[in-house]
Amino acid sequence: MGESSDRKGSGLSKTQQPAIRFLVESALRTVISNTTRSAPRTREEWIQRLCEALMSDSESSYRAAIASLMATGVSSEEIFQSYIPAVSAYLGELWVSDRASFVDVTVGASRLQGLFRDKGGQASAQWSDRSIPLGQSVLMVVPQYEQHALGAFVAADNLRQHGLWVHMAIGLTREELAELSGTRRFAMIGISVATRNSVEKKPSNL
Structure with a gap:
């Protein structure tokens, strides 16, 4: 009678209870491990x-x-x-x-x-262009064929620390880059590539 009541109260069979207990104990060990x-x-x-x-x-x-x-x-x-x-x-x-x-x-x-x-x-x-101490802007280009952009972000962050406004141009076409560089006056245009081999792929108009 007591055994039957236990099964009804828990809703689990004898074979299910050890499996659930194992999962709970495993989860608790993981939490304790992460905490300590x-x-x-x-x-x-x-x-x-x-x-x-x-x-x-x-x-x-x-x-x-x-x-x-x-x-x-x-x-x-x-x-x-x-x-x-x-x-x-x-x-x-x-x-x-x-x-x-x-x-x-x-x-x-x-x-x-x-x-x-x-x-x-x-x-x-x-910051706006006029409020930046140096009042100069930089275009940081990550070419379409380049898969690594983190270096460009690190370089841009360093430039911002020196009071420059940095515009990130990632994966733009040659036409888009030409239009962007023609509509704004940039004090410098930087190109970020992962290896020297990438330089050979550089568009001729950059």
């Missing part, structure tokens, strides 16, 4: 932690990791100027050594570029 996981102590450990967060399924993990890093006293500028380029290089190492899949590395790189886009958008919202 020690914080990185060195710059290299932080870079690895950031890479893991960038490639994770969670959209908020990498932002939480960055927030944790800043809580240790690392400034936002140091993160963008030092940590993120190092994280980008480490993602490349993981891909070359087959320790991360193409999808994982692509997701991580895309999120890094998103951080720079957000930062650049905030700067553009705060």
Whole structure:
């Protein structure tokens, strides 16, 4: 009678109960492991932690990791100027050594570029051409055939730190670039390519 009542109360058979218990205990172990996981102590450990967060399924993990890093006293500028380029290089190492899949590395790189886009958008919202100390604009070009844009975002961020307004031109055609450069006066036009081999593909009118 008691056994029958237990089954009715739980809604699970004897064979189902151990399986559910195993799943619950496994989930609890995962939560405890993530909670008690020690914080990185060195710059290299932080870079690895950031890479893991960038490639994770969670959209908020990498932002939480960055927030944790800043809580240790690392400034936002140091993160963008030092940590993120190092994280980008480490993602490349993981891909070359087959320790991360193409999808994982692509997701991580895309999120890094998103951080720079957000930062650049905030700067553009705060500054206009006339309010910038130097009053000069730069066109940063990432050609259509180039698949790596993170370097261009890093360079653009550095230029903004020196008081320049940077317009990002990513994947534009030759005609679009010609029209853009003709309608605005740029103090400099930069082209970002990953390797020297990409220079040979440079459009003749750039």
